[in-house]
Amino acid sequence: MSARPEPIGLYLHIPFCEAKCTYCNFAIDPRRPDEGRQERYLRALLAEMAGRARAGAAAADTLYFGGGTPSLLAAARLARLVEAARSLFCLAADAEITLEANPRDLDEEGYRALVEMGVNRLSLGVQSFADPVLREMGRFHTGDDAKAALTAARRAGIENVSVDLSLGWPGETRERWRSNLEGLAALEPDHVSVYLLEVEGRTLLSHRARQGALALPTDDLVADLYDETVDALAARGMERYEISNFAGRGRESRHNRKYWEDAPFLGFGMAAHSYEDGRRTWNQETYGGYCRAMEAGGAAVAGRPWMGGCASRSGECSSPTRSSAPSSDAPFRRADEG
Ligand code: SF4
DSSP states (O other): OOOOOOOEEEEEEEOBOSSOOTTOOSOOBOSOOOHHHHHHHHHHHHHHHHHHHHTOOOOEEEEEEEESOGGGSOHHHHHHHHHHHHHHHOOOTTOEEEEEEOTTTOOHHHHHHHHHHTOOEEEEEEEOSOHHHHHHHTOOOOHHHHHHHHHHHHHHTOOEEEEEEEEOOTTOOHHHHHHHHHHHHHHOOSEEEEEEOOOOSSOHHHHHHHTTOOOOOOHHHHHHHHHHHHHHHHHTTOEEEETTEEESTTOSOHHHHHHHTTOOEEEESTTOEEEETTEEEEEOSSHHHHHHHHHTTSOOEEEOOSSSSGGGTTTOSOOGGGGGSOOOOSSSSOOOOO
């Protein structure tokens, strides 16, 4: 008797954002996500999901809405995507369904709509509790917005909440970072992701760095603050289980673990990566390119890889040894977000 195939993870990339953050090097659609743009993208996503389900896929046990800012997609459209995942990929009844959100996008009613469609895990892109830093980052929310968002999400019934923080912003000091850790402790999240700032790509931040206008903290200071963070979170019962990720007991992200454990996952949407049978593929990297490919009735795959497992590409993903040292995050995008 053949063994049942391993359950897969599903990743849906929602590329819309209110504006581009100054450090952002992610795959996003820089245009306003008006109704027409949302609907066109939704149709492309549904077509891609249907096509890949027809080609044969194992049942899924995780669904992850990443971005971009998935909380900008209208609830009715998110619900259609969850339904498609259930019907096309036999999404397990107890599946982990995560949605990344910006703290200011949703109120309690919005979070309740997420619960009703089955979202049971929220990843809040808090990044900092210092409002001047948030402004420099180009984000529209404040530290207080993050607190209000977490309270509203809990009231709406989302029990599993993760918070993202960014360590190493220009001008980082021990005092400022410690106040971030205090803000975090007050929120009592179930899971924390701490991402080390990377100044990269064609971002406003890297432009300023080239002009010599950034006072970046030293590597030694960042390493000290990272170690301090590991200790502070451990003291609150949150153990590090991957380089950037900390969780209370049983709150590790089932979806993210698939990336580090060479488990199969399918990614849908522009720039999304998939990993199946030891091979990685990735989709068209622009909104227009992705939508046109799907509208032409084809597939959106833009690239196929190198040999074997994905760890062969500059070690950027899925090696269990990644769990032991600071590095960048997910295989296809640094997993801020929302
Ligand atoms: S950092 Fe996140 S919220 Fe900001 S522009 Fe990039 S994807 Fe959007």
